[in-house]
Amino acid sequence: MSKGISGGCKCGAVRYRGELSDISSFRCYCRDCQQLTxxxxxxxxxxxxxxFQLEGPSREYQMAGxxxxxxxxxxxxxxxxxxTRRSERMEHCLYVHASSLDEPEKHKPSRILYADAAQPWDKPNLDE
Structure with missing residues (x-):
């Protein structure tokens, strides 16, 4: 897969591009991700x-991880x-929501985070 990646929001007002990190992609079930998505x-x-380059009107919400x-x-x-999501702990990378990618079909998460926080109607599984 190419290292360059791009995406944006639903209405098209925001666009971004950047290069993939060597850190693995993931599916996260933490309560923050549930509420933010x-x-x-x-x-x-x-x-x-x-x-990472972002163009267009965006806002950031700060919280404690x-x-x-x-x-x-x-x-x-x-x-x-x-x-996006980013943290002080991982300053060298930031995470984009796979659904915002121009080619989300290329995304395959390689690990699951916070499976114990999963809702009963959304069972952790990488085979789907």
Whole structure:
């Protein structure tokens, strides 16, 4: 797969591009991801932070992550589509929501995080 990747929000007002990180992609079932996406989990794709470029009206929401350190979620200011997650702990990368990718069909998570927080109607499984 090519290292370059691009994506954006539902309404098209925000676009981003960057290079894939060597860190594995994942499916996260933590409560933060559930609430930020409005579903049972998030599919996250890591990008190298220094290659990431974002254009368009976006906003960030700061919260405390599971470690207690700050994390940030960004979303389109116009349509509200979730775009990225980043944290102080992993400054060298940021994560884009797989559904915001131009080619989301290329995404296959390689691991599951926080399976114990999964809702009963969204069972952790990488085979789906």
């Amino acid at each position: 409005g579903t049972g989990h998030s599919e996250m794709f890591p990008l190298v932070a220094e290659t 599971g470690s207690g350190q700050p994390t940030w979620s960004s979303f389109c200011s116009t349509c509200g589509s979730p775009l």
